[in-house]
Every structure is written in C-alpha cells, then in structure tokens.
Amino acid sequence: MATIARRRPEIVVGLVATPPDYPAQVVARLAAELADRLAERVDAEVLWTVREGWGDVAPRRDGGVEALIDDLGRRCADARWDVAICLTDLPLYSERVPLVAHVSARRRVAAVSLPALGLCQLRAVRAAVPDLVSRLLTDASDDRVSPAGWAPAELTSRVAAVRRVVGEETAELSCLASPLTGRIRLVSGMVRANRPGRALLGLSKLLVGAFGSAAFALASNTIWKMGDALGGLRLTVIMLVGLTALVTWLIVAHDLWERPDEQTPAEVARLFNLGTVITLTLATTVSYLVLFTGTVLAAGLLIDTSVLRQALQRPVGLIDYLTLAWIISSLATVGGAIGSGLEDEDTVRAAAYGYHPEPGGWRDEKDA
Template sequence: MEEKTVGIVSSPELPSTIANALKKQFQKDLCKYVADGKLEWRVEVEVDLLTGATEEVAEVLEGAEQIKKRNGWDFAISLTDLPVYNGRSIVLADANIDTCTAQISLPAFGWRPTPNRVKIIMLLMIKELYFRQTTDYENNDLEQKGIGPLDIKKQKGFVNKLEKPFRFSAVRRIESSNQTEETTVRFVIVPKINGLARILFGMTIANRPWAILPSFKNVVAIAFATGAYGLIFPTLWKLSISYEIYRFIGLTATAVVGMVVWIIFAHDLWEKKNVENINRLRWMYNSTTILTLGTSVVMYYIVLYLLFLIAVSVFVPPDLYEAEADKDVGPLNYLKLAWLVTSVATFAGAIGAGLENPERVRKSTYSYRQYSRFEEMKEKEENEKKGTDDS
C-alpha cells in the first residue's frame, strides 16, 4: 500500500502542544477519510522557531516547504499563533496547492483552539492538497470529497457542518493565483467583527494568562500581608457594613484596572509606535497584552479573595464584629469584608508587581511570538540609538 507523509510544522509553546496532542488521532482520521483507506498515512511533528517568530505568511509557507523537502514529506501544514489577514478579513487557514503546503492560524479559533477543532481544519486542508493534486476536480467532486463547493453562494456555513467548530461565524473559501501562477486556497471568517473577537481571544489564550501567577509570589505575599494587617483594625469592618454593592464593584474594577496599567508601564509591556511596526498588528498585540494581564489579575483577585475569606472567618470573632457594627452580622457580612480587604490588598499588590523582574514578567505574559517580536524591536531601537551616539 502506498504511503503518504504529512508533516506538522508548529511554532513553540501552544501550537506545539496542540500538534503533539492531535498527532495520533489525525493519522487515524487520514487513513479513514482520505482516499477511502487506499493509502497508508504517517504524521510527523517538527517545531520550527521561524514559524513562531516571523509575521510574514509567505515566509511561514516557504519555511514549511523547505522543511517538507528536507524531511521528504508529501505534505506540510504549518500550525502557528500568527494572526493572518486577507485585506481586513481574518484568515483561518490557507494552502498553496502547487507546493503542497498549508498554514492554520490558531488565534482564528478563538478562546478554544482544542486539538479536535484544529484537527478538523487540518483534515480539510489535506483534502484540498491531496485531491487537487491527484484528480481532475469538478465542483461536485469537491463536495463529495468533503472539500466544499467552489460556488460562493453555496459556501455559507459549509465548514460549520464539520462538527460545528465555529458556532457564531461562517467560513468562506477563496481561491486565487499569485504572480508565479501558484494556486492558493484560503478560508476566511465572516463577518469580520466575529473574526476580530476570535483573534483577540485566541492570542490571549496563546499568551497563557494563567502562567503569570507563579511569577507573582511576592505580589501575593505583599498583598496578603497588607490585607491581614488591615484586618486588625475595625475600620475595614465598619466600611464593609456601610458600603453599598456598587462601591464594592467600583473598588474591584479600580483595583484590577490599576494593577493591569501599573504592570504594563512598570515593565514596559506596551508596544510603542515606530516606523517598523504595522498599526493594526501593534493595536492587536497591545489589546492582547491588556486582555492577558486582565485575565491574570482577575484570577489573582479570586485567589486572594478566597484566602481572605478564610482569614476573616478565623480571625474576626462574630461577637466583636457585632459590637463594632452595632448590629447583627451574618455570613454575608463576612463575604463583604473579605471582598473589601481583597480590593485594598490588590492596590498594595500592584506596588509589589512593579518590583518583579521585568524579563521574567515579559516571558510569563507574552507568547513566544510576542516575546520574539519585543526582543527584535528592542534590538533595533538599541542599534539605532547606538548609531546616533556614534555619529
């Protein structure tokens, strides 16, 4: 039986994790759904640093083609956390039919780029590459082989039928030829506003907002020490009883936003405008940084709240609390007291966040791509400054 090999070229971190997670099942599905079981399929995974650093789609596909030739693969799929655009539309995946290479953009999957959802689109791209290479295709042939109609009017919702991986967006298929007469097939998400939201949430997940928490041990220590000290005095007890709910919400929002802003500017995480970066990508990366840190700080806030809830339950005697409040107190009062102390402690924790090692914070906050982008821009700025000083 003839054997075909598919290579998955992934960038580091999340794409690599997904590629390895779906490898085994993807190979089984290829044998089952492509060429009616007449071929033996083999899947290999290789991590490529270029795929995780460059922002040029052509470079990614060219790099995948070179790796394909070097390893003797028949097909290569690049799995990347690069946000890809076609004009103003968000690209889910694209394939070069002539070079048998394809690329899938994980941010286009939104906040849930699970291996199963990615595998569905990878299977679709292999069908595109394989059947377009081996048969004289007709529109009906493509539909029967599971690729989808060429007629745009018939495309609406086609990819959604594949176990519904995109519940709130449709995917449209675009085919074109470039200057070298190579055929390119591209899948874009419509409407555009949905695609933009998917990109932001997808890039936030790629940044792993949960990974920053272990880096903030000192922040938690300072915040908890401050809050615990504040609990000794009855002032916070009285305020927690006097405050209305809207004040608690306002304090929480102010504390979270303040901490996010402080971390961004204390560790130089905001990407500034210069002649090298593209405004759209700069806006996208900065928005992703805000969402990543916002998610991290909310998680940190919840952890701190649970710690203070235990603390107030243990250290604040009900009799003394009632005496200070001059009224009966119940579980709701303890919940509100822990809430108020958490907000106050978060303000103190923000100061501790500014004392963390900037390099460690960047590595925790950024994905591999965004960190590589930051280092590259930093190096360019240093070289320009050095050239100015020399002159």
C-alpha cells in the same frame, strides 16, 4: 502460488509549530492521531507518516501569511516532506477579515491560524487538517491518493470558524472567517492560546503580597468602619480601580506593551495588546477572587462577632464579613502590585501575547 502483497505508497506529512510554544502542544497532540485520521478521511491504502517540527521562536509578523508560507515551503522541500501544515498562534488577516487557513498547492503547504479557530482549537484542527492534506494532494495531482471528493467551500460546514473560501481558480485557497464573529472568535482564541492559567500561576508572589497586606488590614478596626460606611457602588469602584491599577502596573513595570514597528504592523500590535490585557485581567480577577475567599475565611476565624459588633455599634451578620473582605481585598491589590515587582521577569512576560520563550525539553526532528 502465494499472492505478492502490493506495497502501500508512503506519504510524509510535516506538522510545524510556529512559534514552538502553545502551537507545539497542539502539534504534539494532533501528530499522535493524524495518521489514523488521514487513513480514515483521505485514503486507507496509503502509509501515512507524520513528522513534527517547529518554526522560528519569533516568527516574522510583517509578511503575514505569505511569510509563513514561504518559510514553510522551503522547510518542506529541505525535509523532503510530501506536504506540510503549519500551525501558528499569529493572528492573520486577508481582505481585512481574519484568515483561518491558507492553502498553497504550488508549494504543497498550508498554514492554519489557531486563534482564528476560537476556543475549541484542537477539535477544529482535527477536522480541518485531513481536509487540507487531501486538497493539497489533489491540487498537486498526486496519483497516490484518490482525488478529494469535496469542494473547498465545504470546509464551511466542517469547521465553524470558516465563513467562505476564495481563490479556487488559482489553487491558492484562503479560508476566511466572518468579519464580525470572526474577530470575536479571533480575540477569544488569542486569549485561549495565551493560557491565562499560566499567567495566574506566574503571579504567585503577587498573591502572597496581597495576602500579607490583607492580614495587616484585618487587624485595623478603622478599615472595618470604613467598609461599613461605604456603599456597594463605591466599593465596586474601589475594586475596579484597584484591579485596573494592578493590570496597568504589570504592563508598565514589565514592559508588556507591544509597539508598532517595521516588524509589527499597527493592526497586529493592537491585537497583541488586547490579548495581553484580557489575559492579565482574567488572571488578576481570579487572583482577586482567591484573595477575597481567603480574607472571608480569615475574618471569620480571627474576628469574633462580638468584637465586630462593638466596633460597628450595631448587630452584625455574614454580609458584614463579606463587606469587610471586599474592601480589604480591593486595598490589598495595591500590596500585590508591590509583590509583582519581585516576580521573575520571564514568568511575568509570559503573559504578553507577543512574547515566546526559548523552548526547552522539546527538540525539532531536524535537530535530533
């Protein structure tokens, strides 16, 4: 007589991205492999089903992690998931230190702050999410899986961002980062989530305007003599002033500065503004380097050595061409600021950390 195969129990895990911008990309990549990781790390006898979803485009900021957990708990119950994990790019705090993750066994949900994981976020969530699912099912006394064979404090060895875990007695676990290195990791993670490359591509008209200004400046031997007369210190100051003015102009002209209000606490607003400033600084610095490289090449092609030597009244070499490109690039950033005013508003606002555009081409399963 043939042996009747025992039906494997099914456990549905929901992955929710809040907001559905950068976190949705992480959710999509994690969902593709999470079932296999859960079978390997938690229980191979279970049929793991992973569902993707998204939260609010503009999530509440005033309630901290509790607001996310409450919303996620209702979403988990409505969708009839067994457990749910929320990945968010909101910076979260607890006990005045960055919060990496929060686990609520009562509501069978957990939230993970992607910025608190630092730069290697996908690798960290790959390590953390199976453990969080295992802990949720164990604390909920779900007999479909074997109890977790590790203590919550062991997360500190699995995920570098986690310094300590508190709240084991109440089954409301908070995974906290280090007060110092955790803040550094949080800021770097915010910049990573804000994608400076997207801001760089969004400032294409700025770069075109800067190249136009540089082309006019290359034809002026007055600029050649000015660059020769200025020393390295003053050229550095001019460069820094130009970049600072450009970043300031972008923030003011496109209203990228986050102001504290009832929905945004002062601490969160400061973090958002810091993330925006660093993102724009990186994008404009790379733009400056591209402009400098292009100006050096253009100067080498258009200005003959004999012409430059006659203007400067001395022998010239590569350093003189680099110096010429340096001052022209610094001055051309002002022209780039004019070009930035022609950018599409949504394209520039994408550099603001607190701004999340309406998602397109990616539908929530509850709307499918």
